[in-house]
Amino acid sequence: MNNILIKLYLFIYKKLFGSVSLARKLGVKIGEDCRLIGKVDFGSEPYLIEIGKHVSITTSSFVTHDGGVWVMRKENPKLDVIAPIKIGNNVFIGTGCIILPGTIIGNNVVIGAGSVVKGIIDSESIYAGIPARKVKELSDYKDQCLSQGLHLKGEANKKNLLCEMFNQ
Numbered sequence: 001m002n003n004i005l006i007k008l009y010l011f012i013y014k015k016l017f018g019s020v021s022l023a024r025k026l027g028v029k030i031g032e033d034c035r036l037i038g039k040v041d042f043g044s045e046p047y048l049i050e051i052g053k054h055v056s057i058t059t060s061s062f063v064t065h066d067g068g069v070w071v072m073r074k075e076n077p078k079l080d081v082i083a084p085i086k087i088g089n090n091v092f093i094g095t096g097c098i099i100l101p102g103t104i105i106g107n108n109v110v111i112g113a114g115s116v117v118k119g120i121i122d123s124e125s126i127y128a129g130i131p132a133r134k135v136k137e138l139s140d141y142k143d144q145c146l147s148q149g150l151h152l153k154g155e156a157n158k159k160n161l162l163c164e165m166f167n168q
Contacts, residue, residue, distance in 0.1 A: 010022065013025065019035075019036035019037075019040065020034055020035070020036055023042060023046070023051075026042055026046040026047075027047030027049075028042055028046045028047070028049045028050075028051060029049070029050040030050075030051040031051060031053035031054070032053050032054075033053055033054045034051060034054065034055045035055075035057075036057050037056070037057070037058045038058050038059030038095065040057050040058075040060055040061075040062075041060070041062065043061065043062050043063050043064055044065065045064040045065065046062075048083075048084040048085065049062050049064065049085045049086075049087075050084065050085070050086045050087065052087055052088045052089035053089045053090070054089055054090045054091075055087055055089070055090070055092075055093075056091070056092045056093070057092075057093040058093065058094060058095040058096075060093050060094075060095065060096065060097040060098065060099065061098050061099070062085055062099045063098060063099065063101060064083060064084065064085060064101050065080060065081060065082045065101060066081035066082075066101060068081075069081055082101060083101035083102035084101075084102070085099055085101065085103050085104075086103070086104045087099075087105045088104075088105055088107035088108075088109065088123065089107045090107055090108045090109075091105055091108070091109045091110075091111070092110045092111065093111045094110075094111055094112050094113030094114070094115070095113045095114075096113050096114040097113070097114065097115045097117060098116045098117065100116065100117060100118040102118070103117050103118055103119060103120075103121065104119075104120050104121065105117070105121040106120075106121055106122055106123030106124070106125070107123045107124070108123055108125075108138050109121055109122075109123065109124070109125055109127065109138070110127070111127050111128070111132065112126070112127065112129070112132075112135070113128075114128075114130070115127060115128050115129055115130065115131075115132040116131050116132060117132040118131060118132070124137060124138040124139070125137060126138060126141045150165075
């Protein structure tokens with residue numbers, strides 16, 4: 001019953017004060033101008049997670065411990081492998097990502113949807129995959145987006161423009 005009450009409390013808190021405020025309440029160090037979209041799971045040690053400024057994270061999970069030590073638990077009952085996670089400034093983490101213990105993501109980074117991220121992620125880069133690998137430089141991605149982009153953000157008639165563009 002106690003677990004249900006805690007989940008209810010967290011749900012209500014998130015609805016009243018927002019996802020970023022809830023993350024801070026859980027102990028996540030999170031900068032200004034961040035957004036958490038969908039279910040962002042900070043795991044069992046949220047106080048070991050640091051997120052910079054202007055970071056957008058969609059439904060993803062942060063794991064600060066290695067659960068695999070379970071198979072050694074009888075021999076080593078107190079063994080834990082735990083490491084913090086640090087996210088730099090101006091980062092986008094796509095939906096369905098898993099950020100593993102000890103990961104450090106630099107500034108100005110895009111992590112592609114569904115990636116499993118571990119280790120040091122270079123600034124000014126795009127990473128994707130399982131495991132996440134560097135796909136390209138941020139400048140190349142920017143050039144690609146500028147040449148292929150539609151420039152419709154905030155357009156009042158966006159739906160009509162898109163339907164017309166794609167013959168819908």
